[in-house]
Every structure is written in C-alpha cells, then in structure tokens.
Amino acid sequence: MGKKSLGIYALAYILFLYLPVLLIPIFSFNASPIVSFPIEELTTQWYKNLLGEAVLHSALQNSLKVGIVAALTSTLLGMLAARAITNYNFLGRAPITALIMSPLVLPEIIVGISLLIVLQQLGLNLSLFTVALGHILLCLPFAIIVLRSSFEGLDKSLEYAAQDLGETPFWVFLRVTLPLILPGVLASLLITFTISFDEFLVAFFLAGNEPTLPVYIWSQLRFIAKLPNILALGSLILLFSFLLLWGADLLRRHAEKRMQTVK
Amino acid sequence: MSAEGEANGKRATLLIGAPFIYAAAMLVVPIFTIITFSFWTQNYLDIDKNFTWANYIAAWSEPIYTTLMWRSLGISAVVTFFTVTLAYPLAYYISFHVPQERKTLWLFLITIPFWTSYLLRVFAWKIMLGYNGVLNSGLIGLGIIDEPIRAMLYNVNAVVITLTHAWGPFAILPIFVSLEKIDRSLINAARDLGDAAWRRFYRVILPLSMPGVIAALLIVFIPTVGDYITPGLVGGKDGVMIANMIRLQVSKANNWPLGAALAVNAMIIVAILSVTMVVCLRAFIKRIR
Numbered sequence: 390m391g392k393k394s395l396g397i398y399a400l401a402y403i404l405f406l407y408l409p410v411l412l413i414p415i416f417s418f419n420a421s422p423i424v425s426f427p428i429e430e431l432t433t434q435w436y437k438n439l440l441g442e443a444v445l446h447s448a449l450q451n452s453l454k455v456g457i458v459a460a461l462t463s464t465l466l467g468m469l470a471a472r473a474i475t476n477y478n479f480l481g482r483a484p485i486t487a488l489i490m491s492p493l494v495l496p497e498i499i500v501g502i503s504l505l506i507v508l509q510q511l512g513l514n515l516s517l518f519t520v521a522l523g524h525i526l527l528c529l530p531f532a533i534i535v536l537r538s539s540f541e542g543l544d545k546s547l548e549y550a551a552q553d554l555g556e557t558p559f560w561v562f563l564r565v566t567l568p569l570i571l572p573g574v575l576a577s578l579l580i581t582f583t584i585s586f587d588e589f590l591v592a593f594f595l596a597g598n599e600p601t602l603p604v605y606i607w608s609q610l611r612f613i614a615k616l617p618n619i620l621a622l623g624s625l626i627l628l629f630s631f632l633l634l635w636g637a638d639l640l641r642r643h644a645e646k647r648m649q650t651v652k
Numbered sequence: 653m654s655a656e657g658e659a660n661g662k663r664a665t666l667l668i669g670a671p672f673i674y675a676a677a678m679l680v681v682p683i684f685t686i687i688t689f690s691f692w693t694q695n696y697l698d699i700d701k702n703f704t705w706a707n708y709i710a711a712w713s714e715p716i717y718t719t720l721m722w723r724s725l726g727i728s729a730v731v732t733f734f735t736v737t738l739a740y741p742l743a744y745y746i747s748f749h750v751p752q753e754r755k756t757l758w759l760f761l762i763t764i765p766f767w768t769s770y771l772l773r774v775f776a777w778k779i780m781l782g783y784n785g786v787l788n789s790g791l792i793g794l795g796i797i798d799e800p801i802r803a804m805l806y807n808v809n810a811v812v813i814t815l816t817h818a819w820g821p822f823a824i825l826p827i828f829v830s831l832e833k834i835d836r837s838l839i840n841a842a843r844d845l846g847d848a849a850w851r852r853f854y855r856v857i858l859p860l861s862m863p864g865v866i867a868a869l870l871i872v873f874i875p876t877v878g879d880y881i882t883p884g885l886v887g888g889k890d891g892v893m894i895a896n897m898i899r900l901q902v903s904k905a906n907n908w909p910l911g912a913a914l915a916v917n918a919m920i921i922v923a924i925l926s927v928t929m930v931v932c933l934r935a936f937i938k939r940i941r
Contacts, residue, residue, distance in 0.1 A: 392749050399745040402738065406765055406820060409776040412786055416779065424779045425789030470671035477664035485668060489675045494871060496878025496922070498895040502902055502915050503682030506689055526678040529671065580767065587769035590880055594899075603771050610775070610885070620779075623772045630768045638760055 413627060417620040424616065435621035445622070448605035452586055455517055455601055459524035460582035466525070467532025467577060468570075474533070475540040490530045500526065501594035508595070515597030523591040528581035535580060535637075539573025539644060572644035579637040583630050602626065690913035696906065707913030717897065717914060724877050724894040725921070727808060731815040732873040736865060738816070739823035743864075744857075746824075747831035759828070766821035774881050777814040781805040781886065806888025814882050819875075823868040830864025831857070862937045869933075870926055877922050894918050 412424075420430035439445060473479065474486055492500060504523050505515075513519060543566070551565045552558075567574070589603035596604050606622065609615045690707055693700045711717045746758045765773065780786045781804040788800035804810060834857060842852045880895040887893065894914060901911030 395741060395745045395749060399742050402742045402820070403761060405817065406762070409780050409817060410765065410768075410773055412776055412779055413772060416786075423784055424782065425784045425786060426793050427789075466671040466674055469667045469669075473664050473667035477660055477667070479661060479664035479668065485672050488679065489671055491675075491679065494874050495679075496875045496895070496918075498878040498880055498898055499683070499915055499919055500679070502898055502911060503686045504678065505902060506908060506912065507682040507685045510685065522678060526675065529675070583767055587767075587771070589769075589771045594902075603769065606771060606775075610778075616779075619775075623769075623775065626769060627772060631764065634764060634767050642756065 410627065413620055414624040417617070417624040419617070419620075422614065422617050424620070435617040436625075438618050439621055439625075442618070444600075445602075445605060448600050448602045451517055451596075451599050452602040455521045455524060455592070456582045456585040458521045459528050459585035460578045462521075462525045463528035463532045463581045464536075464574060464577045466529055467536050467581075468574065470529070471533050471536035471540050475537055476545075490533065492527050493530045497527075497590040501591045504591070505594045515595055517596070517599050517601075519595040519597070520592045520599075520601060521585075523595050524585040524588060527588060527591060528584050531584060532577045532581050535577040535641070536570070536573050538641075539570040542644070543569055572640040572647070576637040576640040576644070579633045579640070583633045583637075587626070587630060686912040687916055689909050690916045692909045694907050694909050699909070707910045708917065710910060711913050711917045717894075720892060720894045720897050721914075721918065721921070723808070723892075724918070725925070727811055727815070727891075727893065728873050728877040730812055731819065731876050732869055734812070734816045735819050735823045735872045736827075736868050739820055739868060740827055740865070743824050743827035743831055747828055759825075762821050762824050766825070770818060771881055773818050774814055774885050777810065777817065778805065778885050781810055781813075805886055807890045808887070810886040810888075811882050811891040811893070814886050815876050815879065818882070819872045822871050826867035826871060827861060827864040830861045830867075834860045859937050862933065866930055866933055869929060873929075874922055874926060877918060 416424050416428070417435055418431045418433065419428045420432040420434070421428075470486075470489055474482065500523065504519075504526075508515070508519050508522075547569070548561055548565055551561045556564065587603060588601075589607060592601045592604050593607065600608065602622075606619055609619055691703050691705070693702070693704055693706060711721070742762075746755060750758055778785075782788070783800050783802060783805065785805070787804065788797075791797045792800070838856055838860070839852055842856050847855065877893075878895045879893060880899060883891045883893040883896055887896075898911050898914050898918075901907045901914065905911075
C-alpha cells in the first residue's frame with residue numbers, strides 16, 4: 390500500500406474513533422428529545438435539567454470522593470512499586486510485577502465478582518469504601534506505567550550527592566527525588582483519577598446504595614425520557630475527562646523535555 | 653558488596669511490600685475465594701459447603717450456559733481479529749510515515765479515547781444504531797433508504813461493531829511500540845538485497861512486529877470475553893454474553909456458587925486459548941523466518 394492511501398486510511402480510522410463519541414455532545418443541544426437527524430432547533434434545556442437532579446449531585450460527590458481516594462492511594466502505592474521495579478533487582482521481581490500489573494488484562498467481571506464475594510464474606514457492607522478498594526487495584530498498574538518512566542529518567546547522581554552531603558533517605562526523597570519526579574506524580578494522579586471517575590463495572594458490583602456517576606448513568610439509561618439529560622451529562626464528563634488527560638499529557642511532555650535538557 | 657546488596661534487598665522489599673500485599677489481598681485472595689465458592693452450592697441464602705462438581709457440570713451441560721460461553725468466545729474472536737487487522741495499518745502509518753515531531757500528536761489522538769469513559773463510548777453506539785437513531789435518520793435524510801433498518805441494534809453484529817470501536821486504541825499502541833523498535837537498517841538491507849516492498853513487509857517487518865501483534869491480540873481478546881456493558885446496552889436478547897449471566901447469578905438469581913463457577917470456568921478457558929494462541933503464533937513466526 391502506498392503512503393497516500395495509508396494516510397487516507399489513518400484519517401478514516403481517526404474519524405471512526407471520534408465520530409460516534411462526538412454524537413453525544415452534538416445531540417446534547419438538540420431540542421427534540423429523540424436522538425435523530427435532522428437537528429431543527431438547539432437548546433441548553435438538558436444542561437439546565439441537570440441542576441435539579443438531587444440523585445445526580447450525590448452521585449457526582451460519590452465519584453469525586455472515590456476518585457480522589459483512588460488516585461492518591463494508587464499513585465502512592467505506584468511510586469513505591471515503580472521505584473522498586475526500576476532501581477532494584479529483587480527476588481521474585483518478574484512474578485510480583487506481573488501480579489500487580491495483571492488487572493490491566495483481567496476481565497473486569499472477574500475482578501468485580503471475586504471482590505464482591507470476598508468483601509461480603511468478610512462482612513463488609515458495600516459502600517464507597519469498597520468501590521475505592523476496587524478502583525485502587527485497577528488504577529495501580531496505570532500509575533506504575535506513568536511513574537516508571539519518571540524514575541527511569543531520573544539522574545541518580547543527584548540523589549547520591551544529597552546522600553553524601555549527609556541527608557537521610559527520607560529527606561533525600563522529599564527534597565531531591567520528589568521534586569524531580571513531580572510532573573510524573575501529577576500526571577499519575579490525573580490519569581488514575583480519570584480512570585476511577587469513568588469506571589463502571591467494578592463500581593456497579595461494589596457500590597451498594599451509593600451509586601457513582603457511571604452507575605447513576607447506567608440506572609438512567611432504562612428511561613427513554615431521561616436520554617437527553619444523559620447526553621448533556623455525558624458531554625460534561627467527556628469534556629472534564631479530556632481536560633484532565635490533556636493536562637496529564639502536557640505534564641508528561643514537560644517532564645520529558647526537562648529530562649533531556651538535564652542530560 | 654554483599655552488605656550493600658543485603659541493604660538494597662531490604663529496601664526493595666520495603667518498597668514493593670505494600671503494593672504487593674495490596675494486589676495479593678485484593679486479587680489473589682478473592683480469586684481463590686471464588687474458586688472455593690465454585691465447589692459449593694446455595695439454597696436461597698444458605699451456603700452448603702460440601703464439595704461438589706455440580707456447578708461445573710451445569711456450566712458444561714446446560715445449553716443456556718454453554719451457548720453463552722461459546723457465543724462470548726466467538727464474539728471475542730471475531731472482534732479481536734477485526735480490531736487487530738484494522739489497527740495494524742494505522743500503527744504502521746504512524747511509525748513509518750508520520751514525521752517524528754508529529755508522532756506525539758497522533759498518539760495523543762489515539763490515547764484520548766483509550767482513557768475516556770468506556771460506558772459513554774458504548775452508549776454512543778446505542779444512539780448511533782437505534783431504530784430512530786442517528787444512522788437510520790441520517791440515511792433516510794440522504795435519501796439512501798426509505799424506512800429505518802431494524803436489524804442494526806440489539807443483536808450480535810451491534811456487539812461486534814461496538815467492541816471493535818471501543819478496543820481499537822488498545823490494539824494500536826502495542827503494535828506501534830513494536831514497529832518503533834524495528835531497526836530501520838534491516839529494512840534498508842532487505843531493499844538493497846532486492847526485496848520488493850511487500851516482501852520486505854512479509855519477511856522483515858511483519859515477523860519483527862509480531863510481539864506487538866501478539867500483545868494486541870491478548871489485550872483485546874481476554875477482556876472482551878468478559879465484557880458486560882456492551883452486550884447489556886446494544887446486544888439485546890440475542891447478544892447476551894457470559895458476563896451478563898454471571899452478574900445475574902450473583903444478583904437476582906441468588907446463586908453465588910454457580911456465578912463463581914461460570915467465572916472460573918470462563919477464566920480457565922480464556923487462559924488455555926490465550927496460551928495456545930501465543931504458542932501457535934510463535935511457531936508461525938519461526939516458519940516465516
């Protein structure tokens with residue numbers, strides 16, 4: 390295949406990737422509650438409707454709480470793991486890494502059902518706490534992927550220098566290592582937060598009576614009359630996720646550039 | 653050296669300890685628990701802890717479970733084939749034809765849908781394919797069809813299309829990474845030795861990019877077998893998959909051991925198929941070389 394036809398194919402693929410998703414914001418301004426062409430009149434009514442939905446507001450709060458806890462915890466655990474994996478060659482390194490990274494490829498239904506059964510056996514009531522426990526597990530591999538590149542690009546002679554000047558390991562980390570990997574840490578926080586914020590299935594299994602935003606959306610999809618509201622809500626979520634991910638990408642690129650100039 | 657090595661070992665253990673314990677507690681313990689559960693039985697709310705194969709016998713003999721299992725595997729296999737086949741040329745284009753400074757933009761464009769809400773990406777297809785949906789109304793508006801096509805939503809095809817769309821980015825990235833790793837001088841050498849373009853591709857590029865293809869196959873195949881959202885939203889009655897049945901067992905049907913057995917069963921089948929696929933593909937690559 391020639392370069393030109395491949396280029397056309399690539400553009401067509403990107404369109405295929407984006408067009409269906411862009412339908413959500415496009416039709417969120419459609420005055421007719423039926424999602425079909427032609428769009429005859431525009432409205433912001435569906436967005437205004439969102440302001441009055443009390444259940445939606447509590448679902449949003451739930452998602453924010455879970456997202457913040459999952460992002461902070463998985464990034465913290467991810468920092469420990471990424472550091473160990475990049476800097477040390479310890480016993481069982483390969484199998485332990487494989488275990489921690491395995492939620493990336495495990496079907497979510499397996500994670501959902503097995504956590505559900507074990508938490509209920511332990512007598513824990515399903516709550517936002519149990520959702521957060523599941524989300525930390527799912528977010529951890531992503532945190533490690535992002536943080537590993539930060540640790541790999543780290544100039545270790547700076548840490549040695551601080552050590553030689555008499556800093557304890559804790560202060561070396563806080564005053565030398567952390568500032569250097571900070572863009573990676575922030576990128577990890579943004580990405581893991583987005584993953585938790587958008588995650589449906591594990592939350593669906595573990596949420597009990599406290600729905601997160603995606604679980605709320607799922608419950609509303611049964612009602613055809615609610616569809617336009619969901620389009621408006623979905624558009625806001627897509628916009629929010631995009632901004633967070635864009636921020637993460639900028640941070641990562643900034644970090645890469647800085648690493649290159651240091652070298 | 654040994655004292656330092658010991659100190660290093662201690663630090664590594666301290667570092668990896670917490671994440672390891674977390675993954676073990678939240679993954680290994682639960683999976684062993686559902687394996688145990690799968691050999692028990694449930695009568696309303698009472699769990700009978702006597703060992704039995706009954707759930708597995710049901711999983712392998714009752715038509716409803718076997719049908720759903722085979723359908724899930726079939727859908728996944730088709731989706732995996734399409735996803736990886738469609739992803740390869742794009743990954744190739746980005747790796748070989750996009751100038752270095754614009755690669756990050758392309759990768760960003762591809763990773764954005766990769767991170768954003770899976771639920772919303774699937775939902776988009778529901779409004780796209782519906783009876784009064786975007787595609788039907790659009791085709792009518794353009795005068796291509798006179799009345800809506802009924803057969804678009806709520807069947808196996810809708811599930812396949814939606815999954816192929818949703819998992820595309822997951823396949824592009826590993827293939828792209830392995831194409832990037834190929835030493836360009838090998839391709840030039842093949843050209844200098846007189847290999848035509850397709851032969852260079854078939855003999856050099858394809859075999860060397862196989863690790864990425866294998867990774868892409870696994871990354872798409874394994875999770876899609878257990879997909880719940882897509883069959884739930886666009887599958888209708890004919891597109892129900894095994895995950896929907898597992899969920900039903902631990903909710904309305906109140907038969908946790910059977911739900912556990914169906915899950916363990918699916919996990920084992922997928923593991924066996926994945927290993928077989930990897931072994932066969934590796935043998936295939938050796939042959940081309």
